[in-house]
Amino acid sequence: MDLKIPVTQKGNSFLSEANQASGETIQACFQCQKCSAGCPIAYAMDILPNQLLRHIQYGHREKVLSSKTIWICASCYTCSVRCPNNIDIAKIMDALRNLALHSGIEPGEKDVPVFHSVFLDTIKSKGRIHELSLILQFKSKTKDFFKDAKLGWKMFRKGKIKILPSRFGGGKEIQEIFKAYEKGERQ
Ligand code: SF4
Numbered sequence: 001m002d003l004k005i006p007v008t009q010k011g012n013s014f015l016s017e018a019n020q021a022s023g024e025t026i027q028a029c030f031q032c033q034k035c036s037a038g039c040p041i042a043y044a045m046d047i048l049p050n051q052l053l054r055h056i057q058y059g060h061r062e063k064v065l066s067s068k069t070i071w072i073c074a075s076c077y078t079c080s081v082r083c084p085n086n087i088d089i090a091k092i093m094d095a096l097r098n099l100a101l102h103s104g105i106e107p108g109e110k111d112v113p114v115f116h117s118v119f120l121d122t123i124k125s126k127g128r129i130h131e132l133s134l135i136l137q138f139k140s141k142t143k144d145f146f147k148d149a150k151l152g153w154k155m156f157r158k159g160k161i162k163i164l165p166s167r168f169g170g171g172k173e174i175q176e177i178f179k180a181y182e183k184g185e186r187q
């Protein structure tokens, strides 16, 4: 990547979109690379965190939203803590995942967004996670029925996967949280 090209905010609607979605000031990044140097998942990323921010500054919307990086980021916040400009990169990653989900752009990691949405659906409907429902929904969406079957069976035999969800009294409150979030998103 050519880092000599001056960053321009003018006409860069993706920079404004990402700033607005994350609440961060991405143009403040001066490419010191401290975020990428401390990232424990950097080895598996297709675009390093500092490079991702540079792409946003250049307005490369499709490249950023189709990257693997935004989906394999583990939200550990190491980068956010290390940034000398107090840029919350983990929060930006979260906002980018949300933008990617609504963009129609094909994700770089297909199964991870599916897992995210199934995970949230399970929490929304049951108030807490129920592994068996999650696995069944995930498998029916990815059509990959046999991957990890051995591990699943092993977990079932050890009692780690319950047939029925455990009782949880906070289901209504959780649904209220989802409703409030969805209402806020529509406004
Ligand atoms: S939050 Fe994501 S990008 Fe930041 S250090 Fe952790 S894994 Fe890396």
Ligand code: SF4
Pocket (backbone or CB within 6 Å): 028, 029, 030, 031, 032, 033, 034, 035, 036, 049, 050, 053, 082, 083, 084, 085, 086, 087, 089
């Ligand atoms: S640590 Fe902060 S300023 Fe440095 S490259 Fe990462 S985001 Fe940019």
